[in-house]
Amino acid sequence: MASDILTLNAGSSSLKFSRWRSTSTGLRDVLRGEVEKIGIAPHLIAREPGGKIVLSRNFDEGGARLTHEDLLHEFFSWLSEQGQGELKAIGHRVVHGGSEFKAPVRVDDCVMQRLCKLQPLAPLHQPHNLSAIRACAALQPHVPQVACFDTAFHQTMDICARRLGLPRSYEEEGVQRYGFHGLSYEFIAQQLRAIDAALANARVIVAHLGNGASLCAMRDGRSIDTTMSFTALDGLLMGTRPGTLDPGAVTYLMREHGMNADKIEDVLYHRSGLLGVSGISSDMRTLLASNDPRAREAIELFVFRAAREIGALMASLGGLDGLVFTAGIGEHAPEIRSRICARCAWLGVVLDDDANVAGQLQINRESSRIRVYVIPTDEEKMIALHTAQSID
Numbered sequence: 001m002a003s004d005i006l007t008l009n010a011g012s013s014s015l016k017f018s019r020w021r022s023t024s025t026g027l028r029d030v031l032r033g034e035v036e037k038i039g040i041a042p043h044l045i046a047r048e049p050g051g052k053i054v055l056s057r058n059f060d061e062g063g064a065r066l067t068h069e070d071l072l073h074e075f076f077s078w079l080s081e082q083g084q085g086e087l088k089a090i091g092h093r094v095v096h097g098g099s100e101f102k103a104p105v106r107v108d109d110c111v112m113q114r115l116c117k118l119q120p121l122a123p124l125h126q127p128h129n130l131s132a133i134r135a136c137a138a139l140q141p142h143v144p145q146v147a148c149f150d151t152a153f154h155q156t157m158d159i160c161a162r163r164l165g166l167p168r169s170y171e172e173e174g175v176q177r178y179g180f181h182g183l184s185y186e187f188i189a190q191q192l193r194a195i196d197a198a199l200a201n202a203r204v205i206v207a208h209l210g211n212g213a214s215l216c217a218m219r220d221g222r223s224i225d226t227t228m229s230f231t232a233l234d235g236l237l238m239g240t241r242p243g244t245l246d247p248g249a250v251t252y253l254m255r256e257h258g259m260n261a262d263k264i265e266d267v268l269y270h271r272s273g274l275l276g277v278s279g280i281s282s283d284m285r286t287l288l289a290s291n292d293p294r295a296r297e298a299i300e301l302f303v304f305r306a307a308r309e310i311g312a313l314m315a316s317l318g319g320l321d322g323l324v325f326t327a328g329i330g331e332h333a334p335e336i337r338s339r340i341c342a343r344c345a346w347l348g349v350v351l352d353d354d355a356n357v358a359g360q361l362q363i364n365r366e367s368s369r370i371r372v373y374v375i376p377t378d379e380e381k382m383i384a385l386h387t388a389q390s391i392d
Contacts, residue, residue, distance in 0.1 A: 004030070004084070007383040009093040010068060010132035012124065013038045017046075017075065019084075020384040027384050035071045042066055044074060068128065069135035076139050090136050090145045091387030093183060093379065095125035095232070097149030098174055104152070104386040107133055107145040115147065121174060122231065124269055146387040153182030156222040161316065164230065177234075179226035181208045181216070181327075183379040188326055189221040191375050195361070199371055202321035205313050207306065207340070208377065209330035211239035211282060215306070217313040225316035227309050233268055237298075237305045239282035242272035244305075274298045284329050284336065303336065307343035320347060323370055326377040334359065341372065 005027070009016040015038065019031040033046030033055065042063045046055040055078055059066055091104075098118045105111055112133065119126045133145055162177045164170075185206055193200040204218045213236040217225040227235025227243075237243045245268075253259045253267065275282035278298035280290060287295040314320050323344070325337050334356045341351045348369025356363040356374075364372040 003088050004086070005089050005091060005384050005387050006087050007091045007093075007380045007387065008132050008136070009379070009383075010128045012128050013040070015068060015071060015132065016380070018380040018384070020381070020388075022388070027381065027388065029381070029384075032380070035075070038066070038068065038071065040064055042071055044071065046075075046078075067135075068131050069138065072132070072135045073139055087140065087143050089387050089391045090140065090143055091383040091390075092129060092133055092136075092145060092147050093150065093383055094129045094133075094147040095150045095180065096122040096178070097147075097151045098178070099155075099176070101147070101149050102152055102155045104146050104148045104390050106390055107147050111147065118174075121178075124265075125232070144391050146390045148183060148383045148386045150180045150182045151178045153186045154179030154216075154223045154226055157225060161225045175230060177226075177229040179214070179216070179223065180228045180232050181212070181214050181226075182223070183382045184208050184327065184377040185216045185218070185223065185226075187377050187379065187382040188324055188375055189218060192322075192324065192373070193221060195373065195375070196322070196371065199322045203317040203319050204322040204324060205310055205317070205320060206324045206326060207310075207330050208327045209236075209306070209325065209333075209336065210327035212241070213238045213243075213306075213327070213329070215309050215313055217317045219317060225313055227313070236309060237277070237302045238273045239284075240270050240273045240275045242268060242276070274302060277301055284333055288333065288335060299336070299339075303339040303343060306340050310340075310344060314347075320370055322373065323349065324373045324375050326375050331359075331374060331376050337363070337372075337374070344370070 003022045005020045007018045015035040017033055018029055020027045021030050029049055031046055031048060035042055035044045037043055042059040044055060044057045045053060047053050094115065096118045098121065100114065115130055136145055164176055166175060185208065188206050189200065201220050206216045206218060208214050212232060214226060214228040215236065216223055233241050235243050250264060253264060273282060274284065274287060278287055278294045280292060280295055281287055287299055325331065329336055337356055338351060341349045349372060350365040350368035351372065352363055352365045359374060362373055364370065
């Protein structure tokens with residue numbers, strides 16, 4: 001009987017996947033990879049846990065015309081060739097569950113119809129998430145699928161943390177603060193409970209810092225408040241997104257530059273953030289290596305905004321006991337961690353520079369009033385765990 005679970009995270013130009021096997025000690029990943037540059041020149045690559053590449057395939061000729069379904073067909077065909085075609089279930093990251101979906105759900109036609117209605121709330125993410133579900137239904141019709149939501153973890157937020165100051169009729173349409181990166185935050189909450197149970201039950205801010213970036217204020221391992229809002233544009237400065245922005249700036253661009261909704265969306269999602277401020281790159285590694293003053297200014301704005309939002313979330317928590325860094329920048333950029341913690345020195349944060357540079361688990365000095373950790377996130381494992389629980 002098939003026992004493996006496949007997880008999929010579908011974006012507009014990428015498709016990340018991982019395969020998980022049930023063992024006596026829990027789920028173990030046996031394969032991870034992705035298809036990148038979808039719509040341009042797709043490249044499919046898969047690695048075993050040790051990093052060994054077991055599949056690398058380019059689709060140059062005619063590759064730009066290949067859809068997510070075409071590329072998933074290639075992947076499933078390769079699995080069959082390896083004698084690993086049978087799956088117990090497929091779990092998907094779905095960005096938006098609205099206010100209705102508060103937990104993972106097994107997908108059927110009714111669920112798909114309800115998820116389609118949420119597409120206007122996440123127009124750049126939801127359609128791709130759902131297209132992967134449709135593709136798997138066509139290619140693996142007998143394998144159950146489970147939708148796992150980035151918004152679900154934040155359903156514990158108080159109404160004041162969710163409500164926007166707009167006419168109530170819009171709230172009834174679903175215009176409210178949802179929060180995202182929930183699968184990552186849920187994983188970190190579980191890991192923290194195993195690492196430092198006392199802190200997990202206290203007041204913690206988790207900094208998910210990557211190309212997409214946000215903060216989550218947790219108490220007792222539950223979301224109290226977060227920086228992302230109605231969309232994944234709000235809050236921190238990100239790779240290509242501006243974060244918190246005066247709505248008047250949008251109406252200015254509409255009036256003075258003649259921008260319609262599509263052009264505004266392009267600016268806000270693809271041309272702002274670190275890329276827009278620096279004019280160089282959206283990649284923090286590139287900016288840290290640059291001597292260009294615009295790169296330094298973009299980095300400083302990223303750090304300033306993160307520290308400012310930490311202060312704001314403290315008001316929601318009523319104080320702070322711990323700070324956790326995670327995701328690409330949070331896990332791998334000690335200079336950014338150091339700069340953010342330096343701006344939080346007034347809270348009593350005292351960083352251990354050697355531990356920080358070495359990337360140790362706990363990076364605060366004993367004299368620090370705030371405990372500071374670096375904990376790698378694993379959204380794919382969270383999806384796999386939810387999927388296993390949903391079908392058993």
